[in-house]
Amino acid sequence: MDRSFLSDASVVEASRQFVCIRLATYEDAAEAEFMKSVYVGRSGQLENTTFAILTPNGRTKLTAAGRGPFHAFRGSRSMADGMRKIAAKYPQAAKHALTDTELPFMKSxxxxxxxxxxxxxxxxxxxxxxxxxxxxxxxxxxxxxxxxxxxxxxxxxxxxxxxxxxxxxxxxxxxxxxxxxxxxxxxxxxxxxxxxxxxxxxxxxxxxxxxxxxMPRSEKGHDNHVQLGIQLGIEWESEIPETDVQSLQAKERVRGRQSR
Amino acid sequence: MRRISPLLALLVVVGWQSAHAQDGTPGTSRASDAPAASAPSRLAPSKIAPPKIAPPKIAWYGTLKSGLAEAKRSQRPILFVSGAPQCLGVPGIW
Missing domain, CATH: 3.40.30.10 (Glutaredoxin)
Known part of the structure; x- marks a missing residue:
């Protein structure tokens, strides 16, 4: 997931006029079908990440869909501008910023x-x-x-x-x-x-x-975190099988080497 | 639990908790200090200095059903992403 776009202050500000949905890939079969309706790569299978901006009913894409915001926008500033333009087409969007009536619970x-x-x-x-x-x-x-x-x-x-x-x-x-x-x-x-x-x-x-x-804050180095997790024998088993070909190949290389 | 090597996982977590207990990281000592943990709720807010505000973040809905329901209610467009919170099977990282 490209966090440089999604943590940018102008994108965060623009996001208040959107309902922001971030699903955990491979943790729910029905949600996985929805993700596939938004984007699948060349393999035809669900990949680890997907991105799109959608109409309020979730049925129509308002931007190019892809693995991340970089498929639709050149950078975070362009993404914030694009989001503001999209939001302007929905008269209720500004009025309903942060008026949500439920807590955004995860599945478990x-x-x-x-x-x-x-x-x-x-x-x-x-x-x-x-x-x-x-x-x-x-x-x-x-x-x-x-x-x-x-x-x-x-x-x-x-x-x-x-x-x-x-x-x-x-x-x-x-x-x-x-x-x-x-x-x-x-x-x-x-x-x-x-x-x-x-x-x-x-x-x-x-x-x-x-x-x-x-909350204790510490910068988590991606590679060090993964390496430590593998060394400790920690492995997350998702609800449904992972299907991202590149990720599966990398996992096989690294985990296979580890078990030899 | 949907993880392999729970013993190792437990060891790493216990180690992490001990480390925090020793280094006095703010707030972490509250796990074994129940009265302090609930103290904020017993104080009049006007008499407490306001905590530091964290940098703003996107507020994500974590399930499709709840997110679509809110989009329908508020007629806001949807910023949709998905991501696997694991890398090479190691959790806790995007």
Whole structure:
């Protein structure tokens, strides 16, 4: 994924007039079909990354599709300009920036941990035993989560059973909202802050900002990270088989060499 | 868990947690310090210095269903990307 485009401040600003969807490739069969409808490479198979700008119903591409934004834009400034032009064609887009009514949950806690580690962001767990309890907690969190200061600062997931929290150390019994440091590989998390859900919106927002500030930040060297992961014998098994030919060949070369 | 070598994984994570506990990285000591972890929620926000604001980031929907529902509701176009959060099978990296 080309993070130089997507972390650029002008692109981030333009993104507020869009609904931004980033799916974890190979983690859901139905989503994989959608990704293939957006882009497949020469192999005809789903590749590790896809990119496009789409109409609000998700059915029509408004830019060239490809493996990344570089297929459609020369650079991040050109991408931000292009996004603003596209947004201008949708009269509701500016009005609805950061008016979202739900939390952007990942499919599961283990995928959220992995994605949070990859992003270098904290994960936020909403723990509701019943759908009603979860809905109440979400309602409390939504104004803070979609404020300019906190939008995009957490990777979200929810759990309904205590045993789902196994990969996270330090969660108290009464906690309903838990901010977590996912660690380098996203294998297990460590509590940064936790809340009962009875706090005011202002208190929650302050506590969440503090958790973001407390999250340890370290530049993760791509090659070193991968090398260390292989040496430690860590291997992520995706929900559906990987089909990116280049990636599979590289994996076979490196992992094969490792096992010999 | 969908990972191989859980023992090694556990070792690396325990090592990472010990390292943070020793170096006093801000916030990380809260894992074993429950009262401190929930302290922010007990303080009046007006009496606390505001935390530093992090650089702005794109706010991503992580599932297709939820993202499409929000796009339909708000009639905003969609910035769509996908990526595998692993490289050569190693998680925690795009």
């Amino acid at each position: 806690l283990d995928i959220a941990l992995n994605v949070a580690a990859a992003d270098g962001l904290p994960m936020l767990i909403v723990r509701g035993d019943t759908p009603a309890e979860r809905a109440g907690l979400c309602q409390r969190l939504v104004p803070a989560a979609w404020s300019e200061a906190l939008a995009g600062q957490f990777v979200y997931c929810f759990v309904t059973r205590p045993e789902e929290l196994k990969p996270v150390r330090g969660v108290e019994q009464g906690s309903r909202i838990v901010a977590v440091d996912p660690g380098p590989f996203g294998l297990s998390g460590k509590v940064l802050a936790q809340f009962t859900g009875d706090e005011s919106t202002a208190q929650l927002k302050h506590g969440l900002l503090q958790a973001v500030a407390d």
